[in-house]
Amino acid sequence: MSAEQDAGLSVDVRELGGKPGTQEHLDRTVATPADFSAVLVGFREGGALHLDLRLESVHEGVLLTGTASAEVSGQCSRCLDAIGYSAAVDLMQLFTHPGREVDGEAEDEDERLIGEDLTIDLEPVLRDLMVSTLPFQPVCREDCPGLCSQCGFRMEDDPEHAHEQIDPRWAALADLADGLNDPEDASGERS
Structure with a gap:
């Protein structure tokens, strides 16, 4: 044939x-x-x-x-x-x-x-x-850094890209700390 x-x-x-x-x-x-x-x-x-x-x-x-x-x-x-x-x-x-x-x-x-x-x-x-024979998770190359899981930013464009991550259990304390460092009082006026 x-x-x-x-x-x-x-x-x-x-x-x-x-x-x-x-x-x-x-x-x-x-x-x-x-x-x-x-x-x-x-x-x-x-x-x-x-x-x-x-x-x-x-x-x-x-x-x-x-x-x-x-x-x-x-x-x-x-x-x-x-x-x-x-x-x-x-x-x-x-x-x-x-x-x-x-x-x-x-x-x-x-x-x-x-x-x-x-x-x-x-x-x-x-x-x-x-x-x-097709890969279940195909990649463009083995060391592909992918996308940022927080914002979707392309990690190859800036390998140093990162987000400050606070443990959710400590988030309330972080908010309290931000309030203590803020020069405004509760009424919103500066002291």
């Missing part, structure tokens, strides 16, 4: 059926489907998703191996700056024929099946594998 035969994420395995040991190579670039993402980061919807796969006929069905790569974009979880990078995922998945037992066991509900029309839908497999 060639890149010109772009049929999306559905792969016809008709030629591999019943011929263990037969292989096909799939080199295809398709648009990344929606929802290949986590909260702050994800694979760009509609961006180029490159598939370099080998499909091999085995007794149980079709063994899929290879890589999928695409651009990741999102926001740093510390400073909310935009981030982007390329990511590649290794794939290895067995697709079985419906109703066939694998290693003497009946079909598992998580097992990937070859469709009745002798096609494989790659989208669920790719979604599971690719989204699981």
